[in-house]
Amino acid sequence: MTPSRRRPVVGYLHETYRVSERRACRVARMAISTFRYKSMQEPRTALRLRIREIAQTRVRYGYRKIRVLLNREGWKVGKKLVYRLYREEGLTLRYKPRRRRRTALHRRERFRPTAPNQLWSLDFVADQLADGRRFRALAILDVFTRESLAIEVGQRLKGEDVVGALNQLRGKRGVPKVLFCDNGSEFTSHTMDLWAYHNRVQIDFSRPGKPTDNAHVESFNGTLRAECLDVHWFATLTEAKQVIESWRREYNESRPHRSLGERTPSEFACQIALNGDLTSSQAAENSP
Numbered sequence: 001m002t003p004s005r006r007r008p009v010v011g012y013l014h015e016t017y018r019v020s021e022r023r024a025c026r027v028a029r030m031a032i033s034t035f036r037y038k039s040m041q042e043p044r045t046a047l048r049l050r051i052r053e054i055a056q057t058r059v060r061y062g063y064r065k066i067r068v069l070l071n072r073e074g075w076k077v078g079k080k081l082v083y084r085l086y087r088e089e090g091l092t093l094r095y096k097p098r099r100r101r102r103t104a105l106h107r108r109e110r111f112r113p114t115a116p117n118q119l120w121s122l123d124f125v126a127d128q129l130a131d132g133r134r135f136r137a138l139a140i141l142d143v144f145t146r147e148s149l150a151i152e153v154g155q156r157l158k159g160e161d162v163v164g165a166l167n168q169l170r171g172k173r174g175v176p177k178v179l180f181c182d183n184g185s186e187f188t189s190h191t192m193d194l195w196a197y198h199n200r201v202q203i204d205f206s207r208p209g210k211p212t213d214n215a216h217v218e219s220f221n222g223t224l225r226a227e228c229l230d231v232h233w234f235a236t237l238t239e240a241k242q243v244i245e246s247w248r249r250e251y252n253e254s255r256p257h258r259s260l261g262e263r264t265p266s267e268f269a270c271q272i273a274l275n276g277d278l279t280s281s282q283a284a285e286n287s288p
């Protein structure tokens with residue numbers, strides 16, 4: 001047991017049983033000098049308050065993402081300091097990893113994107129309103145930039161709704177080369193197959209019972225549920241659409257992503273676009 005946990009025990013024995021501090025320390029097996037020690041470290045009250053404010057606003061953010069947001073606000077703090085204050089404030093998230101019970105079965109090599117708009121991943125996530133009515137949300141993710149391209153919300157989403165969402169994105173970003181999705185009826189419908197044929201898009205379906213084949217959007221849906229669906233109580237479908245769309249924009253514009261070097265998806269996409277423009281302009285200058 002650490003001194004931070006023994007100290008309350010000593011205080012309890014001293015106050016409840018009216019014994020001396022020295023005797024209480026002997027019972028708790030704690031040195032009297034350790035019990036009476038007063039830390040000389042700066043309390044950092046302002047930093048603690050800001051960490052607590054961020055944690056209360058973004059309840060599923062760990063200390064790493066909180067540190068990134070603090071650095072963006074001008075706080076020059078390291079991860080060890082933020083981690084210590086984060087734990088002392090009692091903000092630690094509980095995480096229990098799942099144990100793998102079967103040997104992993106590797107499948108053939110799948111398409112890997114090297115630029116934006118090459119590979120999109122689609123999947124559904126379900127929730128319910130305050131009156132018990134169920135609704136679904138279709139998440140569309142750009143695998144390369146990790147951008148959330150769209151989240152279509154409705155009570156009964158069918159293949160026609162999936163095609164409609166893809167057509168809206170086609171007018172803004174074009175069409176991808178490959179779509180990752182599961183074997184749901186919405187993705188295997190005739191309407192979806194016809195859209196893919198006319199737009200020359202390949203659909204790569206996940207193996208039955210293998211959600212890891214579509215891991216990127218599965219991870220995104222877990223984040224959507226933890227940071228948005230589980231922390232809001234939707235009264236109407238319209239409210240659900242507004243809150244989810246607001247969260248989607250925050251995810252793209254202000255949420256740091258570890259796989260992108262703690263940059264947001266929008267920042268990463270802008271940097272990729274800028275580098276591409278610079279490369280094409282340099283090639284034009286060097287051409288005869």
